[in-house]
Amino acid sequence: MLLVPGLAGARPEQLVADERSVGPDGDLFLTYPADSPAVRAATHAQDDEVPAVLELTDVAPVSVPHRIRGRAWVSGWLTLVPGRAGPGRMTLRLEVGEAYVDDLWGAQAVDPEDFALAAPDPLVRHEPELLQHLAAVHGEQMGLLRGLVEREDVARATPLALDRFGLRVRFGRGDGHTFDARFDFPEPVTDITGLRRAMHRLFEAAAG
Known part of the structure; x- marks a missing residue:
């Protein structure tokens, strides 16, 4: 959700971008309907930059207690990017000034230069379907991991x-409480083939 000063009356769904991408310099590009409140705010500002905060919520793609895995806030300045989107749509550029992440791995500020240089995790596009597959098809193997905690x-x-x-x-425990455990791979995987090998090794260790 894009939070822009002066848009208090906008409905939450109007502030969620239809498309979101990151440019080579770390700028965020957000595409909205041309008549959206966010686009109108950037248009009325004319040549001035509009301060804004993009709030992101990461929700686990599987059914689990406490499904929110983390939140992130990226603050910066909005400008229009004419001609980038299709008819009836407009793209806004958010120049990153500050970023902050609070998730399962901890809470910390993210330097804009580090953000610009960061590369997506090779599994990011496959993670939802992989987690759903593990939960639906490999329940027995997942259960074996209980022996490692x-x-x-x-x-x-x-x-x-x-x-x-x-x-x-x-x-999950019998009393309803939950706790998390992380199982690190021997080395970072770079593709699905490497992931398959790493998961086999993990399950073999749990079975042994």
Whole structure:
């Protein structure tokens, strides 16, 4: 959701971009209907930059207690980018000034230069379907991971997050409480083939 000063009356769904991408210099490009409140605010500002904050919420793609995995806030300045979007649409450029992440891995500020240089995780586009597949088809293997955590009364194991470095699992106890455990791969994976090998090794370790 894009938060812009003066748009307090806008409905939340009007502030969610139809498309979102990151440019080579780290700028965010957000596409909206041409008559959206965010576009009108940038248009009325004419040559002035409009301060704005893009708030992102990461929700786990599997059914699990406490599904929000993290939030991020990117603040900066909005400008119009004419001609980039199709008819009836307009793209806004958000020049990144500050960024902050609060997620399962911790909370910290992100330097704009580091953000611009960062590369997407190779599994990011596949993560939702991979987690859903693990939860739906590999429940038995997921259950074996309970043996790798030193906790009692562990009733269930649900895959929560997956990246090139490892798998995070949310374990549920019989009393309704949950806790997370992360299983790091021996080395970062670069593709699905490498992931398949890493998961096989993890499940073999759990079975042994």
